[in-house]
Amino acid sequence: MPEVQKGLVAEGAGLAGDRVVAAGSTARVLVAAAARALRGADCADLGQPTPLSRFTAAPEVVRRAAAARAAGRVALTPEQTAEVEAERVARWIVDQYPRRRYPGVVVGSPHAAAVHLAVALGVPWLPAGFEMSAHWTRGSVDRPRAALDHGAALAARLLAGNPDLHVRQVHCPASRGALAGATVSLLARWRALPAAYARFLGDRLLPGAPVLVVRDARTWPVLDEGRGHSFQLGCPSSGLEPVDFHPDSPALRQLLRAAGGDGAHWEPPEVSAAGEHAEHGVEPGFAEAARRWAGRHGHDLHEVHVPHPAALSAAVADLYRRWLRRAGKTGDRLVVECGRLFDPWQVVRAGLVPYWCENATRRSVEAAEWWLAGSEPFSSVDVLPESPGMRTPALAGLPQWLAVAAFGRRRRALDRTAARGYPVATVPTRRATEVLRNQPYDLPVPPPLTAAEAVAALRDGGAPLGLAVT
Template sequence: MKLPREVATFDSASAMVMSIARFLHDRDTPPMGRPTGRLLRPVAATATRLPVRLRETIYSLASGAEARPAARTATLDIEDVAARIVGLYPQRRYPAVAVGSSNGALVHLCAALGIAWLPQTLLLPLRQRQVPPDDPMRAVHAFDTTARALLARNPDFVLHHLHDPNQDRLTSRRMAYFRVKRTRLGPAYERFLNRTLDAGGVLLLAECTRRWPTTRVGERHVFQFGALGGLEPSQYHEGDPRTAAYLRRYRAGRTRWEAPTPDGESPEAEWGFEPALRDDAIAFARRHGYQVRRLVFDEPEDLSPLVADLYRWWYRQRGLPADRLLVESFILLDPWWALRTGCVPYWSTFPVQSSADALARHLDQSDTYDHLHLALFCHGVESVGLAPVDRWHELLRRAHVSGSFAGVDPRRYPSDLSTFFRFQSALRSIPARHPIPEPLSLSQFDRFFAQHRHRYPAVRLDG
């Protein structure tokens, strides 16, 4: 199973497609979402022992290595990419198929229901050499020619050119982020749905309503400065003591970023749902006799408590212990091992302070867990808003019996490159083993949500 080379594998959508596709094939998730990722383990192990600056250089080289030449991206037919994505899934009948926003908790919901997920957003990585991370004014128009050619060839997509010098500092040294969002299902998705959806089956639209200030660059083309994580949108444009200290640490020669002035808001580039797809999906469903359900949520992590509680209820219905919490982080997730080990999955976007606070609220509102396993995605830098390791130690102490890091060395966080490989080893080391169960039915999920929806005010299930 291989992802198309044109999309970034080191990304939420790609990693989550691979994770749920492999689960439906009764397989676990490989390191970094690809089986060949294991070949990089010796490099990561060596790099982890090096000084921080050398680790940053290796991270930048490795994460930017999959960037494609701009000329090649300009001629890309994204429908060809979509056809290869749907080809990753078992070609069998499903009671429902999810379409829409990338979301780790959604991956676990799809695993529980035994259904596929088709992403609205894909990351096309462009080779970038002459744009410093701290110069968004240069970034905004660096690939206008490429963007125009790409969009002319692909009329059913909008382009979000994302530039984030905070969390993506190391990768953006060598790679520009072109995120494309489909406004129509398109031929490849429609063929897959007609071939695999049960008669009268459900098209489940996953819609994250998170938005971000953007600058219009061209038709169907916006530039987004900053991204969801440790800073709010206004903090990217205003002076902030933490940002100033961060820029001094990297000798940026400035105390704040000078960026294009936003002239509107758009769905957040990585996580937000482009509403135009909804109308096309509804029209398609009506033509073919399918149902449409909408799972709407404000922030990516809003689904995480719901799915964690669903799994806990499901385990108890099966007579299994439900006392082991697995806290996943960005692309460090694995639905197959979660079910095999009887872990309750709780997905967090990034190891930032807001995610730590959200996890704390979930622990406050839940029965105590005996065991807590905590993964931390390491993006290589001490970005603004990153939760310090002491905060994670504090949360691990909330476990009644034992709390431990799942694959990350807290002494080297957030630049522990080996965590992408040790995460799977940490899951395999959990002693409990259970068979993969028969999927939950949609009616079971509906009943659970109806009984507990008061606990999730930011989540709606319509239709």
């Protein structure tokens, strides 16, 4: 499982940050990768083979049981949720970064392209929230109402000591599979700027250094009764639509069978809003607090509103290509990353253009194909497909990934290790490092981008993609 740097736990009460934040969660891996890149290190130490790698050829029911046991070993107990201190988590995050002054910072929704942008700028990336996984002892993947009740009780414990959080519970058999019946996923989003973040910005930002806030603008039906906890059935990253989680949906029946559930038990809770920001959105209070802090301390703040992950991936890939070419490099070698299979330092070291797919859904891969079709051709295309660990109706097959690689004029490479057990056998983040280390060196690294250049490029190049930069 991906691990962040050990020994970086700040003083204070409550559980250590590396115990609270879910192992393998996107924000956790992104912080770890960004911090390493700013130290000039790659992700070779991120992730070890999981116990599930032994069950690749096992029957589905055996793999589901193994996944549930593995998740249970690292999930928080109900008692531990009451010990979570969000401020300590924030300290744990900022303490991972090298102690020096920075010409800016990128904060907000978890997106690997935002981390690539931060690395090109030479600045940290800070998440606007973090994910936790908690035990659901008698849980069932096909009982969302029971999941809501259990999650609400856990959230009440958590919020009692952390009133500045909003907790979004996500019950999604499509993205979590059998784990949705063994644990509950709680995404804690700060409603104000954590004190540790404010101290970090005050101590580490150079005078006048800008703050970039990246905001995932996707929406999803949500039940929010106004007590700091909201419930979301399914999610945009599943590659499905909200209607696909209706009891009569054929896609839902297929999902539940794959996850060991039964559609006959599926009773979704009512929703209170048909289109609230989805789980990776930034709380308005957090964004406003960041803006107030920036204004008081003489820093510009820009917001980047992302309608869908592919828009930011394409805009940052185009930006990298121009950045590399301005430094005298070809900018003609592309790596298509997926999920946790990425390494920002190796990308910069090899002079590659990075394009990140959020996951292995057809929607994500099709977006990469469309972007490639409209781009100047690349001489080489390397593809790193992350296996989701299960088959879903929205899954991109290996032929679709091969079609992405086929855009390379001279080199067309789909990583065989990642593809070998696709879509059920997962590989760790360090697999991306192993692949990218084989790319030829293209040093020196280009001089860092300036924030003004990046904002202008995102504003001009991102507008046709739907990005809104303020």
